[in-house]
Amino acid sequence: MAVNELGRVRTLPQPRINIQSWRHGRHLSPFYLLLISSAVLVSALILLAPAYLLLRTATGWQNAADTLLRVQTWQVLGNTLWLALTVTTATAVLAVPLAWLTTCTDLPGKRIWAILLALPLVIPSYVAAFLFVSMMTPKGLLQQLTYPLLGIERFPNVYGFPGAFFVLTIISYPFTFLTVRAALRRMDPALVEAARSLGLSPRRAFFRVTLPYLRPSILAGSLLVALYVLRDFGVVTLLQYSTFTRIIYNRYTAYKLDAAAALALVLVVVTAVILYFEYKSRGRARYERISIGAARRMRPTPLGVWRIPALAFVSGVVVAALIIPTGGLLYWFWRGWNQDFGMKELGAAQSNLASLSTLVQPAVNSFTASLAGAGLAMLLALPIAILAVRRPGKISAFFERLTYASYALPGIVVALAFVFFGINYARPLYQTLPMLLLAYVILFLPQAVGAQRSSLLQLSAGLEEAARSLGKRPFTVFTRITLPLVKPGMLAGGALVFLTCMKELPATLILSPIGFNTLAMQVWANISEAFFARAAAPALLLLLLSSIPLAWMTLREREL
Amino acid sequence: MSTVTCRHLQKSFDVPVVAGVSFDVQPGQILALLGPSGCGKTTTLRLIAGFEQLDGGLIEIDGQVVADGRTHIPPERRRAGIVFQDYAIFPHLSVAENVGFGLEKRGRAERVAEMLDFVGLPGLGERMPHELSGGQQQRVALARALAPQPVVLLLDEPFSNLDAALRAEMRREVRQLLKRGGVTAVFVTHDQEEALFMGDAVAVMNRGRIEQIGTPETIFHRPKTRFVADFLGNTDFVPGVATPAGIETPLGLLPQTPDLPPGTAVTIAARPDDVRLVEDGAGNGRVTNRRFIGIAFIYEVTLADGTVVHSWQSHQTQLAEGTAVQATFDDAHSLVVFAGETAVGG
Incomplete structure (x- = not known):
């Protein structure tokens, strides 16, 4: 008999009680049946929109054909593709150096720059567009402010392509910036060091090693930018550049529903084609770290004399994309406040408070609808993500690809399909909150599945298997092991979905119940009437509210 | 059960x-x-x-x-x-x-x-x-x-x-x-x-x-099987031919008679402790490498026909690389003989 350090005999102790925990139950786990059936339900929901558009176009095929064969349709197609191409290129050109400067160099304050450079993501496109319009139009703010100095009567016209291109570029570059930055942070410094040791100068090492390594992340970011441009409604409408979303909305408001459906279908096809090519271009090479062993921190590249131009570049982007929009918003808010004072004198203070208090209900509506939408999207995304990560196979791949394909459904398209469907088949649901929430689910499901998937992938399958072998059923394993461990990642993903719900305009505009006013709708109503000063207050409130979950997440991350 | x-x-x-x-x-x-x-x-x-x-x-x-x-x-x-x-x-x-x-x-x-x-x-x-x-x-x-x-x-x-x-x-x-x-x-x-x-x-x-x-x-x-012998490590495979007297190998006659028709080609699994070495100017091989493993030396010997075997030697034996040696099987225990991929009795 061997004796341990404590002098006690070490034999496997026999339990004094019955600890038999292996229960007997059914053969197929009900948990997975639940997952499969909810995934089927979600898939049906996603397929509803394109299916209905197809049906609608087919039944009204004469009107549809008239629309599609008009020269204008082809111009719209050209405009849309041209805008997507130029904005995507410009954002990549902007984002790669920004990501490199804030990751791999000794740029002063690079962490703060990185946060500031990502922040334009929270600005809704229509807010950015209205600020741009209010400042840069021929008789806009900039002309008024600089008139005493420059004496220019009219600024050049910025409506149409130049304005749309500029605004979309400065609000969507953060997508590429963030994906490229993440890739640079993961990059093994030994790759560049190996290239240097093989005789490459730093510059050549960047172009021959770093840039090819970044290719997948640039592509991933560019895809997000291209989809953003294709789906955008606010910028192109306010800057009067005729792309699909603008024309579809025009037809819809003019009650030309067949034409709207046909155009929406074309937009879906265009987006799907882009998604398809992106999908094909992926996965040929592996760019993950192959080497094992601990990663070292990359030694920052000294910028030397380039420090000043680099700082000027970075701060220039921050000024254009963040400072000017925020400043403009505050200016209009202040002007709106004072204008009312000047005009109404005594009763003004009350009227200001009163006009602010009218924002309370829209704010509550925005917040609750987005919270419910994000929660529902995350909940329905879960079965698809679990199946994709833990039960890879043909069926789960189908579900996952279908969700991914729903990226091809812009907000306005989903909204239109729901309107048609609601009027014809689901009258009681038409213009109710549940319908709006379902539209949010379809729109933001890919984002939610993506977030769920990546947090599940962090979790080793061994943990769940160990729990199974200890006698726990799949559902128990899920609630006691999986969920507690992936919760932080899921909450972060949910916060992002919430943010996008808050910003979403066309679906909210078209589907919200009568009398249901949200901040986004409030902003839009005022901008379309060119009441810039009155749009400022709801826009500011929208920015603040949508940042709350993100800020909360960032603070929690610090704690952990 | x-x-x-x-x-x-x-x-x-x-x-x-x-x-x-x-x-x-x-x-x-x-x-x-x-x-x-x-x-x-x-x-x-x-x-x-x-x-x-x-x-x-x-x-x-x-x-x-x-x-x-x-x-x-x-x-x-x-x-x-x-x-x-x-x-x-x-x-x-x-x-x-x-x-x-x-x-x-x-x-x-x-x-x-x-x-x-x-x-x-x-x-x-x-x-x-x-x-x-x-x-x-x-x-x-x-x-x-x-x-x-x-x-x-x-x-x-x-x-x-x-x-x-x-x-x-x-x-x-x-x-x-x-x-x-x-x-x-x-x-x-x-x-x-x-x-x-x-x-x-x-x-x-x-x-x-x-x-x-x-x-x-x-x-x-x-x-x-040869796979098992190989996977368990440190095994050299020496070619040989079955004869009625035993197996002819580059290391001499191995006195084992597996049940095989004479003339069958076989391989013999030999580990470093199965091979003896004696310094011999007219020997059948030459030391091509010497590896010190702490408690002993492992000598790599290349035979005239190109076969490589290893031999385990205590510190008493010190042979420089290039030394001509006579390598033979240690007859203390019988060795495993393979015909093709599988072992044969004997």
Whole structure:
């Protein structure tokens, strides 16, 4: 008999009680049946929109054909593709150096720059567009402010392509910036060091090693930018550049529903084609770290004399994309406040408070609808993500690809399909909150599945298997092991979905119940009437509210 | 009656991974599944645990069929505990909560204390997993798997995450614990030394099949196939020809007469302790390399026909590279002779 350090005999102790925990139950786990059936339900929901558009176009095929064969349709197609191409290129050109400067160099304050450079993501496109319009139009703010100095009567016209291109570029570059930055942070410094040791100068090492390594992340970011441009409604409408979303909305408001459906279908096809090519271009090479062993921190590249131009570049982007929009918003808010004072004198203070208090209900509506939408999207995304990560196979791949394909459904398209469907088949649901929430689910499901998937992938399958072998059923394993461990990642993903719900305009505009006013709708109503000063207050409130979950997440991350 | 019975296990992931594996594990026995990566050993273990579904064959645990072509009892009802390569300790639960995870509420605390005591971690129940060293984590994983009294314990490369010194210590300790607890265990490794040390029986796997199963001594000294001899290491294959008197080889006549027609080409498995060396200007080979392994020298000798053999020599013999030597077989014990890929008697 061997004796341990404590002098006690070490034999496997026999339990004094019955600890038999292996229960007997059914053969197929009900948990997975639940997952499969909810995934089927979600898939049906996603397929509803394109299916209905197809049906609608087919039944009204004469009107549809008239629309599609008009020269204008082809111009719209050209405009849309041209805008997507130029904005995507410009954002990549902007984002790669920004990501490199804030990751791999000794740029002063690079962490703060990185946060500031990502922040334009929270600005809704229509807010950015209205600020741009209010400042840069021929008789806009900039002309008024600089008139005493420059004496220019009219600024050049910025409506149409130049304005749309500029605004979309400065609000969507953060997508590429963030994906490229993440890739640079993961990059093994030994790759560049190996290239240097093989005789490459730093510059050549960047172009021959770093840039090819970044290719997948640039592509991933560019895809997000291209989809953003294709789906955008606010910028192109306010800057009067005729792309699909603008024309579809025009037809819809003019009650030309067949034409709207046909155009929406074309937009879906265009987006799907882009998604398809992106999908094909992926996965040929592996760019993950192959080497094992601990990663070292990359030694920052000294910028030397380039420090000043680099700082000027970075701060220039921050000024254009963040400072000017925020400043403009505050200016209009202040002007709106004072204008009312000047005009109404005594009763003004009350009227200001009163006009602010009218924002309370829209704010509550925005917040609750987005919270419910994000929660529902995350909940329905879960079965698809679990199946994709833990039960890879043909069926789960189908579900996952279908969700991914729903990226091809812009907000306005989903909204239109729901309107048609609601009027014809689901009258009681038409213009109710549940319908709006379902539209949010379809729109933001890919984002939610993506977030769920990546947090599940962090979790080793061994943990769940160990729990199974200890006698726990799949559902128990899920609630006691999986969920507690992936919760932080899921909450972060949910916060992002919430943010996008808050910003979403066309679906909210078209589907919200009568009398249901949200901040986004409030902003839009005022901008379309060119009441810039009155749009400022709801826009500011929208920015603040949508940042709350993100800020909360960032603070929690610090704690952990 | 055996505790685990596997019959003709089949499993494919596009390509066959496990192709007809059969073995029995007796109560209290430790079976080592040994083989190179991709040989199907881990898949076999996961089939027993129930994490993979069997394509064909039969698995019985404690006399109950847990898997065949039609039935698949889920892992939680198989009474098979498992210790993973990375231990899979639940990071959000304390040590005690980990060990008690598979237990009913009643009597849990006592059982957890007993198990922690058993693995030599008394009083560490309140610690969180990240506060433990690698060896302690492994003990927690072991205690957790053994706490609900599994019928069989499965271990998947359990020592590969430990550094060399700790690995040797944990091997010894885990083997002692399993033996003292009378635990029936199947464990997977690609390290032949570990398999020989840990296993009461060793099954050498290659390409989804078991090449040979037997005691560590049999596997090492009486390999049935060239693969087994090669995988267990340090084996040179010397060509020879069968004659009525014995086997003609570049190292002289080996006085073994396997039941083969004269003239059959064979190979002989020779380990460094089977080959003798004498310095001899007119010898059959030349020292081409000398490797110092601490307690001895291993000489590499290249023979006239190009055959390379190794010889183990104590420090008394010191031969420089290039020295002409006469290499012969040590006739102390008989060597394994292969005709083609399989061993022949004699």
